[in-house]
Amino acid sequence: MATDTQALIQRLMTRGKFRHMQALVRLCDLRSMARAAESMGMTQPGMSQLVAELEKLVGMPLFLRHNRGIEPTELARDLELVARRILTAVQESAETVILRRDHQSTLVRLAATTAGAGAILQEVLPDFARQHRTIQLQLSEVYGLNQEAAIASGEVDLLCCRASEVLPEGWEFLPCKTDSLVVVAASTHPLAGQDHVPPEALREALWLPNHIATVARRRYEEIAESYGFASAPQARVVSRQMLLSWMLLREGTMVTMMPYSVALPWIVTGQLVVLNTGIEVPLDPLGLVWNPKEAQSGTRSFVEYTLSHTDHRSFQ
Incomplete structure (x- = not known):
């Protein structure tokens, strides 16, 4: 097995080309020899030759031909991820x-x-x-x-x-x-202008939940239980994209808990505010x-x- 692996590595290093990687990616994207060839500024026979060379290098078929075009094999899809990284590295090297x-x-x-x-x-x-x-x-x-x-x-x-x-x-x-967890809402939210937001107000507010992989989600249940709003209603939307969270918060109907650092770009523009809840958990x-x-x-x-x-x- 080790000998076979070294032999394949040697073939790829001596006969493999960046052009092979580009062809692999284009064919996986376009599923057509003709369209992939056109996108690379070459003829269809030239594209077929590149595929034949690459399949010979790896020793296995990479594409299945049919009347509607081509379909990448599982190996081709695996190699596509590697090829994309290689092409990105080439682009970065040129830059x-x-x-x-x-x-x-x-x-x-x-x-x-x-x-x-x-x-x-x-x-x-x-x-x-x-x-x-x-x-x-x-x-x-x-x-x-x-x-x-x-x-x-x-x-x-x-x-x-x-x-x-x-x-x-x-x-x-x-x-x-430094950083800390805080409760935020749009500046138009009814709780935004209050000098103090009591636990009962947080319990009645509609909460936008955090993604399960975030630090805010990991700490939310503990904090909600401690401050008495564990039973508060939650919207059924979860996202790690702050822009999408802002799209939901800007209507002024939801509150959420997040690191101050995450909310800061929207706080400095006045779109979000930190509610005066007394909740500020160091991170x-x-x-x-x-x-x-x-x-x-x-x-x-x-x-x-x-x-x-x-x-x-x-x-x-």
């Missing part, structure tokens, strides 16, 4: 070369959770971008276990997130902001995760700038 060659710029790949973006990036990014025009930040959003995957795969240079108990070897967490701090030994100059500049402009302080 890095252009940045260095034409703009004398460096690339920093920065991933952020919703909380990290709300607490840290929305504060430091505008000024950093103006002051460091030779550093290009490539931003992406991550959730839950995808944070660890992004680090392990080498896809990011920096992660802006909440403190984690376990980090890969060589990676460190630098605290930047683990937010900050930057990086590998100082592997960090290049652009990454170091962003880390130094962020630390100097946040200093582990509260933003409330």
Whole structure:
């Protein structure tokens, strides 16, 4: 088995082409030889040749032909995921070369959770971008276990997130902001203007529940029981996308519990308000995760700038 695996790796390394990966992805998307060939600016016989070469490399069929087009095999669908990552890496490599060659710029790949973006990036990014025009930040959003995957795969240079108990070897967490769970609602909600929102009002309010994988959902039941609104009615909609949550909250009929950091971009614009409930539950701090030994100059500049402009302080 090991010998077979090494032989396949050797074939792919010596005879595999990026063009094969591109063809695989296009065929999985379009399910048509003719349309895939047209999208890549080549003839249909040329596309058939690419497929034949790739199938010979892997030693198994990748597409089933029928009158309406083609259907990818299970192996093709498995390889499609790998091919997409390879093509994305090629695109990012080309961008890095252009940045260095034409703009004398460096690339920093920065991933952020919703909380990290709300607490840290929305504060430091505008000024950093103006002051460091030779550093290009490539931003992406991550959730839950995808944070660890992004680090392990080498896809990011920096992660802006909440403190984690376990980090890969060589990676460190630098605290930047404190955070807490609060109860929020749209500024038009009847409870928004009250000096004090008592437990009975929370018990009668319609709550927008949090996604099961979020820190707010994990703490909600405990807090609701403690403050006396465990029996409050809940809407039957759950989302991890803050934009979708805002679409539901903006009508002014629901309340929800979330980290202050997540709500902050809508709080600063006056669209959301923190209700005066007396509920403010401390959470683990937010900050930057990086590998100082592997960090290049652009990454170091962003880390130094962020630390100097946040200093582990509260933003409330």
